[in-house]
Amino acid sequence: MFLVDSHCHLDGLDYQSLHENVDDVLAKAAARDVKFFLAVATTLDGYRGMRELVGERENVAFSCGVHPLHQEEEYDVEALRRLAAEPGVVAMGETGLDYFYTPETKPRQQASFRNHIRIGRELNKPVIVHTRDAREDTLAILRDEKVTECGGVLHCFTEDRQTAEKLLDMGFYISFSGIVTFRNAEQLRDAARYVPLDRMLVETDSPYLAPVPHRGKENQPAMTRDVAEYMAVLKGVSVEELAVATTKNFADLFHIPPSRLQSIV
Template sequence: MKLHTRCNNCDAVNEFEVILFVDSHCHLDRLELDKLGLTLQQVLDNARQRQVEHLLCVSVSLAEYPAMAELVAPFSEVSVSCGEHPLHQTDSVDAELLLQLAAQQQVVAVGETGLDYFYNPDSKLSQQDAFVKHIDVARQLQKPLIIHTRDARADTIALMKAHAAADAGGVLHCFTENYEMAKAALDLGFYISLSGIMTFRNASELREVVRKLPLDRLLIETDAPYLAPVPHRGKTNQPAYVTDVAAAMAEIKAVSLVELAQQTSANFYSLFPLAAAKRKAA
């Protein structure tokens, strides 16, 4: 089997040896399928045609989690997380409900959770409380954390340290912060995930951060339906486009697309063993 994949900066099509990608973070339940003119099956078929073998559909709300889990349940290539995004919480997160839902066998990770002071600085205290609850649940269940952080570098790392987030492990997803924060997360045993933002014209500083990070601690993601990478800017993002994210990272890291795909996929399955088990059983 060979992958036909589009180059990052051109329309040429190349052939490579077997390459399998993982979209480590997407929101399939938030795709506006009617606007795309696609069914969810077709979205996943598009991804499969570009050799995306597994996807992690990430929860942003405990209230919406059951419907999300039901939506993707028929698809063996999709794993799920459970948590409440800092920008989606309206009241204090119900720790007991989080524990109950996240304990389900199909849940491979806790989150997404974290801190976002860029969009909602007035809710710092409630965000911090929710973040700590997610860390505690992840530690109890021994499931990794999916962490969202924006304009909250010091507090994010401080809470991770104070509440022993390293006991659960996890990933800082859609990373856009500086190298110092990335290094602090790496030192706690966390992974760093990069999205299509890496391909944006104004993301030169982020590309420099990526260049410094070890390949064996990196993941790739789409964060679909948001943040479509070049050459798809302005379109609804899809898991199929994770191959374009991978191509950009391979260029930044000066490695082959084969090596990039193999390493980031291995990283994903190492971090999320329940997803690895689901893939093996499929």
């Protein structure tokens, strides 16, 4: 079986007490059939540091972007464009809108979100979108900026079925994290049942949001397996079938050659 952690922050894990190094993290994941990883940046300095930490690996791809919660200061849009064009970068982001924590930066968040989509269209790289308490503005900006030209994924999906429908109509993929296993997430489970298997990804968003039964612990890429097993039950398919579908979806969305995945044992 071959699972992909479509969204993890490899630079945020506990390398002091839980993991020896990146090799250790990826080996623990591989032992549970999680064999490919998208390492997601939240700042430009963080992107640079993560590339240095992880190095060049056949089983890790990168995103480059500035998270909506990191808009305290303006960043250099040309630097974003230049870094996002580097080899190994398959996506823009994570980007998007978060009005829950920092509503005071709304205008800057919106401008940043638009920049990411525009660069994604220029470079033919999909956008990884974060949204919280900003559904209508998120959907409006995606439409305004013609996101269908580069595609994207709403990561760590926590919205309802109606929002999923609107995203699917735009050609978006929808990614589910450990939140789907939480007791109070019935609305999310309803959306997960609705999203077709051919438009679905799985992720950890590690080190955050560890799935049941690991809540309260640090999340890590190995726990993609827990999310996949839970999602398979929700969808009424085997975990093997879900793994095949989500891995194909990942490769299609992020333009990963099948030969690259097939070379990974």
